[in-house]
Amino acid sequence: DVKVTQSSRYLVKRTGEKVFLECVQDMDHENMFWYRQDPGLGLRLIYFSYDVKMKEKGDIPEGYSVSREKKERFSLILESASTNQTSMYLCASSPLRLRGYGYTFGSGTRLTVV
Amino acid sequence: GQQVMQIPQYQHVQEGEDFTTYCNSSTTLSNIQWYKQRPGGHPVFLIQLVKSGEVKKQKRLTFQFGEAKKNSSLHITATQTTDVGTYFCAGRRIIQGAQKLVFGQGTRLTINP
Numbered sequence: 135d136v137k138v139t140q141s142s143r144y145l146v147k148r149t150g151e152k153v154f155l156e157c158v159q160d161m162d163h164e165n166m167f168w169y170r171q172d173p174g175l176g177l178r179l180i181y182f183s184y185d186v187k188m189k190e191k192g193d194i195p196e197g198y199s200v201s202r203e204k205k206e207r208f209s210l211i212l213e214s215a216s217t218n219q220t221s222m223y224l225c226a227s228s229p230l231r232l233r234g235y236g237y238t239f240g241s242g243t244r245l246t247v248v
Numbered sequence: 249g250q251q252v253m254q255i256p257q258y259q260h261v262q263e264g265e266d267f268t269t270y271c272n273s274s275t276t277l278s279n280i281q282w283y284k285q286r287p288g289g290h291p292v293f294l295i296q297l298v299k300s301g302e303v304k305k306q307k308r309l310t311f312q313f314g315e316a317k318k319n320s321s322l323h324i325t326a327t328q329t330t331d332v333g334t335y336f337c338a339g340r341r342i343i344q345g346a347q348k349l350v351f352g353q354g355t356r357l358t359i360n361p
Contacts (some may be wrong), residue, residue, distance in 0.1 A: 167348075174257065176336060176353040177291070192348070224290060236281050236293025237349065 137161075138240035140225050146246045153212040155243050157225030164230040166208035167237065168192075168200065171222040183208055184230065215247045252339045254352030262360045267324040269355035271337035280313055280320045281349060283336040291336060324357075332359050 141156035159166065165184050169177040169192075179192030181200040189200050197219060201209045208227075212219055222244050226237040251274045261267055271280065279298040283291040295304055297313035297320060304311045308331075310323045324331055334356045338349035 169351075174353060176254070177338075177351040179348060179350075182348060236283065236296060237291075239290040239292070242290050 138225055138227055138238050140223075140240035140243050142243050143241065144244050144246075146248060147212075147215050149216060149247055151212075151215045151247075153215050153245065153247075155210040155212075155223055155225075155245070157208045157210070157240055158206050159208075159225075159227040159238070160206065161227060161229075161238065162205065163227035163238075164205070165228045166202065167226045167228075168198075168208065168210045169224045169226065170194070171224055171242070177224065180210065212245075215245075217247050219245065220247045221245060252337060252350045252352045254337055254355055256355055257353060258356050258358075260358045260360065261327055263329060264326050267327050267331070267357055269322050269335050269337075269357075271320045271322075271339075271352050273318045273339050276317045277339040277341075278317075279340045280317075281338045281340070282311060282320075282322055283338065283351075284333050285336065285354070286333045289333075327357070327359055329359050329361050332357060 138159045147153050167182040168180040171177050178194050180194055180198050181192050183189045183202040186205050199211045222242050224242045225240040228237045254271045279296055281296045282294040284294055285291045295311050300317050301315045302313040308325045312321045320337055334354040336354045337352045341348055
């Protein structure tokens with residue numbers, strides 16, 4: 135069974151802390167994505183990567199950065215956490231060409247910044 | 249940028265009633281996908297529609313893609329409590345050679361048993 139694994143289900147961090155959210159997939163997918171999910175706003179794309187060491191900004195990249203040193207791992211970094219970054223963060227992956235297959239999502243990390 | 253709007257935001261029905269959610273895009277979509285997210289869960293891929301006017305069925309679920317490829321709908325016949333969750337549509341766009349999906353806001357379905 136294919137999997138996208140996010141390292142933490144729940145996180146509580148203090149304002150100003152540097153936060154790392156980790157995501158690992160075992161499907162050899164080229165594309166990986168970070169979304170945040172907020173009530174009434176759906177899923178908004180933060181960053182994505184279509185290859186190792188490649189990254190592209192999504193729709194809401196401010197306050198975030200990413201790292202993809204290995205194909206299977208895509209990390210989201212909050213340089214200095216703020217309370218407006220309290221949210222559910224979802225990682226997803228997909229093959230380079232979808233061919234009728236959708237994204238596979240991880241279980242999500244619910245981050246609270248206090 | 250390309251926007252994908254989804255309505256309604258919430259829908260509450262009695263078990264056995266039908267349910268429909270609608271998705272509209274400001275631009276033509278190359279394809280559209282539908283996802284279901286159970287309460288406390290993560291989005292799970294349901295289906296992809298590619299052709300203009302395409303209709304696909306999965307048991308009690310019927311998915312349609314508009315003729316102009318700017319709108320889509322998901323219809324559930326005779327809802328069951330297992331249908332509870334949030335349904336998202338997502339339209340595909342290509343940026344820097346990578347496929348990105350733009351998600352609608354989702355429709356949250358609750359059911360009275």
